[in-house]
Amino acid sequence: MTTAFYTHADCKRHEMGSWHPECPERLQAIEDQLIASRIDSLLDYREAPAADEAELARVHSADAIYRIRENCPTASSEYTYFPLDADTSLNAYTWRASLRAAGAAVAATDAVIAGELDNAFCSVRPPGHHATPTDAMGFCMFNNVAIAAKHAMEVHGLKRVAIVDFDVHHGNGTEAAFSGDPRVLMVSFFQHPFYPYSGTGHPSHNMVNVPVPAHSYGDVVRQLVMDKWLPALHEHQPEMIFISAGFDAHREDDMGQMGLVEADYAWITRKIMDVAKTYAKGRIVSCLEGGYNMSALGRSVVAHIKVLAELE
Template structure:
């Protein structure tokens, strides 16, 4: 199994006390290297402008990659919103995070590594077509899905998202693109305020919101009764995972009560589904998770099931 990462992702500087910190990625890569010595580690390439433009507007690319405030003050951070930071090293990190997802799709579909994990930051699933938000600059998983569709000619790609926060950016990008099924469990109410059950797009959006303090039993029931059957019926040719681990009971930014084993369970279920429909092909990319111990343990549990 291949893992894409890049040292540039550690240099994205969100500032003191920010939850989306470089240490998040460091604990994930350290834990994976220790747990799985035979993983095939690869350096993430940069995404091209054309690959980014499949998902995002030219104006967003200019804001992130050629920010005028950052040019005027090249040693300072720029706040794109109260939570989303652009530092001098952020453009390179964003290009590598998106490029990892693109390279992972190529590796999965061309047969060199059917299952791939992208250990990258910044995360992506809140970035919309034209807005960076919620710690996210570019929507890495959306860029990956559109690359699979447009460059590889696939007809059906599923994006599944178990981050505790709803992937509003991914939903918005795909809600009128029936080549993509977007299926999400998430806490509600919670940032960003989207993800109600009645948000169905063109019939290709399936949301299963969970109340605060929902535990693993409720999480598993939502996937078993609603989300997994929808993905199964869609019969995706490639399965993409927005792998956020902030629904863990230890996480400080939300109030779900999942255990590490719940992430192993959903990863195992998704791997079985991929075996049925996509030749086992899965690309997973890191999203949230802000308790370092829970993040490391859950990432290991996730990758262990993808390796099985």
């Protein structure tokens, strides 16, 4: 297996204040754990290119792109922020970081479809799954996974893709981008009731939203994957799978109140890989979303990547 690891130094330059949980140290924690686990040398490290605005515009409105591009403080204004909402802000490097985050997902999609790679993990920030076509929110600027999925369909001509979201929060932005689109199946679980307080109304037929209560553990999640996700994925027969890989449902992560551990993320990843091998030539692009306890995040990403790379 050839598994790529996409990242870029620009993704560490975006920050929203020393208090903010979505911080540059998240990416360093992942890199440190890859080294500690001795799998760093087994991955194909690739520098994320910058997405262009045409790629962003496949998902986001011109106004949404403009608000981020034009409101970033100047580079000379270090530690100056432009607030988009109560917990989402721009600094001088947010635009560049956001282009790298989306660009990683697009480049990984190109390389996997071309057969250069079996799959890829994009260790990037800002995360993306709360960003709707019209608004940045919830720490997210542009929806990296949605941009990559649109690229796969509109540039490469894929007819069916799937998006798997295992973040503790509902991927409202991704749902907004694809609700009612029969080419896209989205499967997710998320703690409920919880931010962004969505996903439980009357979702479109292509949305398999599975809300779970706080303090749900791995046995609950594994059962819902078997009962809800897998039947829908097998029926859809995706030609490629994209993963919104949030690790904040870990029991050590105070951002949520769920109880997953590394073994649960590895198990979920194996199930996704089985579907990808059956219908999609194994093609998977996974993009980092949440995960705010540094140790749990690093360990969980390692567990996820080990399965992607078939190292265990």
